[in-house]
Amino acid sequence: MKKDRLARINALLLRTIGAYFERVITLEKDGFDRSALTVTGVEVAANLRTARVRVSFVGATEARPRYLQGLARHRVDLQRHIADTLFLKFTPRLHFVLDPSLEEGDRVLRLIESLEQQTEGPHDPRSS
Secondary structure (H helix, E strand, C coil): CCHHHHHHHHHHHHHHHHHHHHHCCHHHHCCCCHHHEEEEEEEECCCCCEEEEEEEECCCCCCHHHHHHHHHHCHHHHHHHHHHHCCCCCCCEEEEEECCHHHHHHHHHHHHHHHHHHHHCCCCHHHC
16 A cells, blocks of 8 residues: 555544544543543554554643543444544554653753753843
8 A cells, every 4th residue: 555545544544533532522421631632643554454543641641541541442432433434445443552742842842941041041141
């Protein structure tokens, strides 16, 4: 299968999964904070049988294992939604994995900001 087709399927699944989680109310019944969830990427296998869904939970460090379990519980409903919504040869079996890239980006930005504050010091050359 061509890589550009896989990239289009990945993007389509990313949009569909993201929109699904915006509408699902049953997640809150499980104590799930939808505002903490970000779907950062989808990587479907070349045979379209499985897909790895990368998710990030901003500010919910201690609740991440519980949130991943909640997503796994809703996996079948999500796969059913994908099968009903999209016209794919196969509906991929979803596997949710934690993606730390957003937190790493925030950490790097905080480090850069602290370095800028340290270099400015009490005498800011821009104020002269």
